[in-house]
Amino acid sequence: MSQRPLSLRLAVCSALFAFATAAAAQAVPAQGAPAGTSMATPAALPAQLQDLDAYVERTLKTFQVPGIAVAIVKDGKVVLERGYGVRELGQPAKVDADTLFAIASNTKAFTAAALQMLADEGKLDMDGRVIDYLPWFRMSDPYVTHEMRIRDLLAHRSGLSLGAGDLLYWPPTSYTTEDVVKRLAHVPIKNSFRGHYAYDNILFAVATLVIEKVSGQSYADFIRQHIFKPVGMDESLVDCTYLKPGMDAATGHAPYDFKDVKPVPPMAWLNDPGAGGIYASVHDLAKWMNVQLAGGQLPDGKRLFSAKSHEDMWTMLTPIPPGKPPVPEMKPLVPDFSGYGEGWFLSDYQGRKLVWHTGGWPGFVSRLTLVPKLHLGVVVLTNQQSGAAFNAITYRVLDAYLDPQHKTDWVAAYDKAVKLSESHADDSWAKHEAARDKHSKPSLPLAQYAGTYRDPWYGDIVVSDEGGKLRLRFSHTKQLVGTMTPWQHDTFIVRWDDRSLNADAFVNFALDDDGHVREVRMKPVSPLTDFSFDFQDLRLAPVKAGARKG
Numbered sequence: 001m002s003q004r005p006l007s008l009r010l011a012v013c014s015a016l017f018a019f020a021t022a023a024a025a026q027a028v029p030a031q032g033a034p035a036g037t038s039m040a041t042p043a044a045l046p047a048q049l050q051d052l053d054a055y056v057e058r059t060l061k062t063f064q065v066p067g068i069a070v071a072i073v074k075d076g077k078v079v080l081e082r083g084y085g086v087r088e089l090g091q092p093a094k095v096d097a098d099t100l101f102a103i104a105s106n107t108k109a110f111t112a113a114a115l116q117m118l119a120d121e122g123k124l125d126m127d128g129r130v131i132d133y134l135p136w137f138r139m140s141d142p143y144v145t146h147e148m149r150i151r152d153l154l155a156h157r158s159g160l161s162l163g164a165g166d167l168l169y170w171p172p173t174s175y176t177t178e179d180v181v182k183r184l185a186h187v188p189i190k191n192s193f194r195g196h197y198a199y200d201n202i203l204f205a206v207a208t209l210v211i212e213k214v215s216g217q218s219y220a221d222f223i224r225q226h227i228f229k230p231v232g233m234d235e236s237l238v239d240c241t242y243l244k245p246g247m248d249a250a251t252g253h254a255p256y257d258f259k260d261v262k263p264v265p266p267m268a269w270l271n272d273p274g275a276g277g278i279y280a281s282v283h284d285l286a287k288w289m290n291v292q293l294a295g296g297q298l299p300d301g302k303r304l305f306s307a308k309s310h311e312d313m314w315t316m317l318t319p320i321p322p323g324k325p326p327v328p329e330m331k332p333l334v335p336d337f338s339g340y341g342e343g344w345f346l347s348d349y350q351g352r353k354l355v356w357h358t359g360g361w362p363g364f365v366s367r368l369t370l371v372p373k374l375h376l377g378v379v380v381l382t383n384q385q386s387g388a389a390f391n392a393i394t395y396r397v398l399d400a401y402l403d404p405q406h407k408t409d410w411v412a413a414y415d416k417a418v419k420l421s422e423s424h425a426d427d428s429w430a431k432h433e434a435a436r437d438k439h440s441k442p443s444l445p446l447a448q449y450a451g452t453y454r455d456p457w458y459g460d461i462v463v464s465d466e467g468g469k470l471r472l473r474f475s476h477t478k479q480l481v482g483t484m485t486p487w488q489h490d491t492f493i494v495r496w497d498d499r500s501l502n503a504d505a506f507v508n509f510a511l512d513d514d515g516h517v518r519e520v521r522m523k524p525v526s527p528l529t530d531f532s533f534d535f536q537d538l539r540l541a542p543v544k545a546g547a548r549k550g
Contacts, residue, residue, distance in 0.1 A: 082096075240267065
């Protein structure tokens with residue numbers, strides 16, 4: 001059972017300058033010529049980008065991406081808006097500049113802007129305590145609860161571990177946003193408050209509720225009325241529930257079982273929209289980039305947010321240690337500084353400051369990058385989970401403006417890194433196989449592992465004996481249903497029915513002195529399973545008969 005790595009998804013955060021690699025191994029045939037609208041003649045592009053169409057087509061093929069959309073803005077003007085490939089494998093509709101993609105964690109910059117706009121109006125204080133706006137808000141540590149400020153919600157420095165609490169809404173759950181935030185009181189804090197960077201999504205659910213409480217509007221209505229409308233983002237949607245049949249929208253794709261790329265069902269993140277819900281086109285995001293590069297000024301001269309708010313969002317709050325490049329070809333990508341502001345990553349490349357973010361979603365990953373001093377922006381949206389694809393295109397564009405004397409083949413560099421990543425994942429699985437006691441058997445009859453187990457923050461999972469097979473179900477997550485098979489001793493592997501998840505997990509039962517299950521722990525089988533499957537944070541204990549559901 002080869003454990004191929006899952007692509008980057010929610011923010012590509014732990015691999016700060018594109019050092020995380022992703023994509024399955026086989027290639028997909030090129031999906032047709034470029035489609036959509038180019039807002040400039042080819043002569044308007046730098047010399048390095050005269051072959052951009054061929055370069056993107058090669059990217060599609062190398063990283064198994066059905067469709068990609070790209071926009072470039074410079075000095076307040078749109079240089080290029082273009083689509084490549086198809087919206088869905090096996091279907092003729094092509095990607096164009098107006099095709100909607102899930103932009104996932106690129107939504108975080110919109111959430112930060114919304115809070116700053118409310119601060120501009122005097123409706124909240126970015127340095128005010130969260131409990132001043134949501135009195136019932138609780139973290140698992142009283143000090144952190146008391147000291148958590150609105151600005152902290154946007155900066156990934158809370159003390160939570162990477163992706164902590166993501167299983168409350170990923171894959172989609174039956175919890176409401178308020179349910180999610182109330183359960184935050186039981187999510188363990190593993191690091192010091194404001195001590196270092198660890199990417200989270202759950203505090204953007206808190207930010208969502210703050211926006212709703214202070215504005216008196218739903219998050220969706222606020223974003224539509226106060227950001228989309230003035231910016232002119234007429235095509236954008238707050239989440240996929242607003243998609244209608246016939247719309248120009250891409251379908252997400254994922255490598256099932258880390259192998260064959262196929263379409264995945266759309267996902268709506270209704271209980272944490274501020275972390276990653278928006279669908280947008282490169283046509284609309286070009287407008288957003290120009291407003292950002294103009295410091296918050298709209299084309300009509302009015303301001304979306306103040307100059308001070310703009311400065312705050314682009315000021316580093318949380319330093320991030322630069323990563324190490326997986327292959328020598330990526331050494332130029334190592335930044336001299338890196339960190340996180342309010343909904344934006346901050347770093348440098350070729351001596352210039354970058355303001356950027358990535359996004360990942362089932363079937364979609366993307367990157368939006370700004371170079372403020374050059375008034376330059378580039379956004380790359382994809383409908384397959386390949387961070388390597390959007391990075392290879394982004395750096396080709398950046399090089400054309402920042403280092404026109406050199407022309408690095410970033411597709412080749414990322415392809416090499418992807419293959420190395422796959423090799424490491426296979427090595428990890430081989431080590432598990434070598435350490436396994438293949439002659440061991442479970443301590444108990446399979447039926448005695450069945451029961452309901454409860455985690456303080458997630459709630460209940462149920463293990464049932466169905467015709468001699470153990471089935472595991474997360475009570476609030478329809479997609480997390482799978483079959484458990486013995487691995488060794490009292491450890492099983494759960495293989496999810498939905499093979500697009502690429503998140504199979506070890507399930508370890510600990511027994512007490514009398515041979516009864518005392519605790520259940522889980523962790524992903526593959527070290528490169530998406531971090532939002534934070535199984536390792538669960539502390540599952542048996543629920544006594546007659547207890548209320550959790």
